[in-house]
Amino acid sequence: MKAARYYDNHDIRIEDIPEQKLEPGTVRIDVAWCGICGTDLHEYLDGPIFCPPKGHPHPISGEESPVTLGHEFSGVISEVGEGVDDLKVGDHVVVEPYIVGDDVYTGPESKDYHLSKDMNFIGLAGRGGGLSENIVVRRRWVHKIDSKLPLDEAALIEPLSVAYHAVERSGAKEGQTALVGGAGPIGLLTATVLHALGLKVYISELSPLRRQKALDAGVVDEAFNPAEVDVVEEVRKRTDGKGADVAFECTSVQVVFDTLMDAVRPTGVIVVVSIWGRKAQFDMHKLVMKELDVRGTIGYVNTHPKTIALVESGKVDLKPFITKKIALEHLVDEGFDTLINHNETAVKILVSPSGKGLDEK
Known part of the structure; x- marks a missing residue:
């Protein structure tokens, strides 16, 4: 089968590789669509980061580069392994692409399996990937979806689950006001979840194309250009001088974080969603004097079922965020x-490993 194989930074090859063996407790999924994630771009430009380098196998998967890429994907089950009796051939599914130790509890009450030692991701550290024609995945990480949900839109459930977990971490409630810093893919999807849950949502973004995408998708009440307006003052005007209840940092840019610190009300919550490649400056005095909560978030944990339910309810429309299929x-x-050189023009680019669906509008 065809697969995109990561060898090293700036070295990704499309190769013909053997299919994975179907094991007990697993299913084979014919991949319909796989999204390109910012993490994939970081591996290409600066890696290996999550991908295990040649000669350094990952401690859980046991694999080293080259590895198959792709962790945002949807597909259809084509084979069911021994012991799997609640899924069948033809079921439409998405994958929660974790690689965690066999000794880690991943049951429905767990709130921290995503933080376990040596955690990594399918499609980065081995065990196949969504940028291949098919993949074998353990039953625990496979989530069935309604066959009425288009498979291209379903490929966005994984990044939407990142956003859902971030919103959960914030404690945001219906009727509150949220400010999102940055209208890249995760910023837009975070705004989408907030809007679907009944919050008033504002977003701050320099790019006119991204601001317009947020408005056209109907997931924000207003989109501010921080080069033209004082975002903090605009938010205060709309909240009777109080400020936002919750804010989400989705850029890893210092000035954005500083803006959110000023824009949230006293006792407000700031969630840092983006991955920072360097240390940030932090106004500890402001944190103390406003009694702010600053929280980190990474990935998702038992979040996929709730994210899928939100999409299947019709409260979330993912179609506007699909900007290209290749x-x-x-x-x-x-x-x-x-995505590297013209990122303002795209939100989510989907790949069809089989080539099917590329002629559909």
Whole structure:
């Protein structure tokens, strides 16, 4: 089967590789669509980061580069392994792409399996990936979806689950006011979850194209250009001088974080969603004097079922965020190149490993 294989930074190859073996307790999924994530771009530009380098196998998967990429994907079950009796061939599914130790509890009450030692991701540290024609995944990480939900939109459930977990971490409630810093893919999806849960949502973004995308998708009440207006004052005007109840940092840019510190009300909550590659400056005095909560968030934990239910309820429309569909052979020249050099023009680029669906509008 065809697969996108990560060898090293700036070295991704489309190769023909053997299919994975179907084991007891697993299912084989024919991949319909796989999204390109910012993490994939970081591996390409600066890696290996999550991908285990050649000669350094991952302690859980036991694999080393080259590994198959892709962790945001949807598909259809084509084979069911021994011991799996609640899924069947033909079921539409998405994957919660974790690699965690066999000794880690991942049951429905767990709130921390995503923080376990040596945690990594399918499609980064081994065990196949969504940028291949099919993949074998353990039953625990496979989530069935309604067959009425288009599979291209379903490929966005994984990043939407990141946003859902971030919103959960904030404690945001219906009727509150939220400010999102940054209208990239995760910022837009965070705004989407907030809007669906009944909050008033504002977003701050320099790019006019991204601001317009947020408005066109109907997931924000207003989109501010921080180069033209004082975002803090605009938020205060709309909250009777109090400030936002919750805020989400989705850029890893210092000035954005500083803006959120000023824009939230006393006792407000700031959730840092983006991955920072350097230390940030932090106004500890402001944190104390406003009694702010600043919280980190990473991935998701038992979040997929709630995220799927939100999408299937019709409260979330993921179609506006799909900006391009490409064949696996054009992963780098049409996918990575666009997202690295023309990122304002795209939100989510989907790849069809089989080539199916590319002619559909």
